[in-house]
Amino acid sequence: MAGRRRSIAETEQAVQERLGGFELQREQMAAVANIHRAAAAVRQHLENSALRPHDLTWTGFVVLWVLWIWGEAETWSVAEEAGISKGTLTGIARTLESRHLVARASHPEDGRRVLLSLTPEGEELMERLFPAFNAEEAFVATPLSAEECLRLANGLRAIVAQLEEHGEERRRQLLGGRDLAPRRSGRRSRQ
Amino acid sequence: MAGRRRSIAETEQAVQERLGGFELQREQMAAVANIHRAAAAVRQHLENSALRPHDLTWTGFVVLWVLWIWGEAETWSVAEEAGISKGTLTGIARTLESRHLVARASHPEDGRRVLLSLTPEGEELMERLFPAFNAEEAFVATPLSAEECLRLANGLRAIVAQLEEHGEERRRQLLGGRDLAPRRSGRRSRQ
DNA sequence: CCGGAATTATTTGATGCCAAACGAGAGGCC
DNA sequence: GGCCTCTCGTTTGGCATCAAATAATTCCGG
Numbered sequence: 001m002a003g004r005r006r007s008i009a010e011t012e013q014a015v016q017e018r019l020g021g022f023e024l025q026r027e028q029m030a031a032v033a034n035i036h037r038a039a040a041a042v043r044q045h046l047e048n049s050a051l052r053p054h055d056l057t058w059t060g061f062v063v064l065w066v067l068w069i070w071g072e073a074e075t076w077s078v079a080e081e082a083g084i085s086k087g088t089l090t091g092i093a094r095t096l097e098s099r100h101l102v103a104r105a106s107h108p109e110d111g112r113r114v115l116l117s118l119t120p121e122g123e124e125l126m127e128r129l130f131p132a133f134n135a136e137e138a139f140v141a142t143p144l145s146a147e148e149c150l151r152l153a154n155g156l157r158a159i160v161a162q163l164e165e166h167g168e169e170r171r172r173q174l175l176g177g178r179d180l181a182p183r184r185s186g187r188r189s190r191q
Numbered sequence: 192m193a194g195r196r197r198s199i200a201e202t203e204q205a206v207q208e209r210l211g212g213f214e215l216q217r218e219q220m221a222a223v224a225n226i227h228r229a230a231a232a233v234r235q236h237l238e239n240s241a242l243r244p245h246d247l248t249w250t251g252f253v254v255l256w257v258l259w260i261w262g263e264a265e266t267w268s269v270a271e272e273a274g275i276s277k278g279t280l281t282g283i284a285r286t287l288e289s290r291h292l293v294a295r296a297s298h299p300e301d302g303r304r305v306l307l308s309l310t311p312e313g314e315e316l317m318e319r320l321f322p323a324f325n326a327e328e329a330f331v332a333t334p335l336s337a338e339e340c341l342r343l344a345n346g347l348r349a350i351v352a353q354l355e356e357h358g359e360e361r362r363r364q365l366l367g368g369r370d371l372a373p374r375r376s377g378r379r380s381r382q
Numbered sequence: 383c384c385g386g387a388a389t390t391a392t393t394t395g396a397t398g399c400c401a402a403a404c405g406a407g408a409g410g411c412c
Numbered sequence: 413g414g415c416c417t418c419t420c421g422t423t424t425g426g427c428a429t430c431a432a433a434t435a436a437t438t439c440c441g442g
Contacts, residue, residue: 011260011272018260024325027340028332032233034347039230040274041354042223047430049362055375059398069202069209075421081202083231088399090422095397112407112420134215139361141219143349149218155343156225158334163232170330171240184246185426187403238400250428266391279429281392286427303390303437376396377431 035156042140050133054125059084061133063092064101064118068126072117074107101125226347233331241324245316250275252324254283255292255309259317263308265298292316 012030043058051061059082066081067073073081079089093116096102101122107113118126141149203221234249242252250273257272258264264272270280284307287293292313298304309317332340 014260019321022321022325024322025329025332027337027344028329028335029325030344031332031335031340031347032328034344034351035226035230035233037274038347038350039226041351041358042226044430045354045358045362049365052374053372055372057397069205083228084398085400086421087401087423091398107420110408110420114421130210131213131215134213134220137223138216138219140350140354141216141222142357143353144219144222144346146218148346149222152343152346153218153221153225155335155339155346156222156229159229159331160225160232162334163236163331166333167232167236167331171236174240181244181246183243183401183426185399185424186401187424187426189403235400248427275428276430277391278393278431282428298390301390301438305391374396374431376394376429378394378396378433380433 031155035159045140046133046136050129050136054129056129059088059092060096061129063089063096064122064126067102067116067118068123068130072105072115075114075116078116096122222346226350236331237324237327241320241327245320247320250279250283251287252320254280254287255313255317258293258307258309259314259321263296263306266305266307269307287313 015029047058051058056064062082062084063078066078070077070081075089075093076086078093079086082089084092093102093104097104100119103117103119105115105117107115144152206220238249242249247255253273253275254269257269261268261272266280266284267277269284270277273280275283284293284295288295291310294308294310296306296308298306335343
């Protein structure tokens, strides 16, 4: 056992032994745990294969991707699509702008809003990068048939939908009226 | 369309339109994209429901979890299991140690190695926290039957295995002998 | 045993990340 | 026009994150 990476089977065996005394939702636990294992492994691989030669981070790529697919868009919508907070997007957009891949323009009718779009350089990058990226997506999914991929995607989509539809209500319920403790980090009030 | 969150179906439609001219692995792309959407959504929910009252981050919880399941363990092995780099673990362990949830001990036979374990306080926390955490895992998986959860877990496990078995070789192949550009960030050489 | 090679964990630097606070602008009302 | 409120994007603070450099220790050949 010592000095070797544990397989998922070994881990699940250890969990079984450790948690024998608990009543638990075993299948759901395995699903959630593996979502994160897979996400981390896939992200790691894509960053170190397709993205690294272009010095892009995962999130930077996702933002470029969103702009490529949707064209010019407001920041709140880009953040939403990319699955990051608007504060994070501000930083990412700054980085991408400094590399001339993304352009920032203020909304013609509302001075508060900002529009993001790809520069021609950004478009060109995506056209070259995307096929390589997609090839690595195919590589990580090699063990699965096309149909199994769709099944997988459907299961995951159902989880996302569940959280979009019922997540906020659930969190409210759990609180039962009490206030949620503020995060340890985050900006402090001035007074 | 404006001012509303786009559904996954709409996104996939836009992708279809934008990428009509590319040859692409559609199913694999959908699977990979949804892995990340789901991972982010699930993590967000768990942090804001089960973990927040205990002021734990996702990664902090995962590290406690690994120690709870496996007992005392060496740091490299904890990092491996938790899916983070050993450098990151150093920071997390420091945080958890400062909160008296984790203890650090040096290896009796090898002064380079460090052993981590839960303190009694950490054990107690996990015993109280785990049921709540598992309940939220069950909540996010509500739309799926137990069997569908297992199917999902199996598909994801296959992807992780693919990367563990062939990922490194694949990245070497892609490089074709060339050196991978260093990351933009990271420690600089002294000279 | 001595000195270099190998193997640990830690430090470092740049970036990512969130939530809450903030400031700038828009819109309604009187 | 002067306010008050609402709604944007940005800033802030505290961590998390990685890979490479470095420090600390062990191992091995002579």
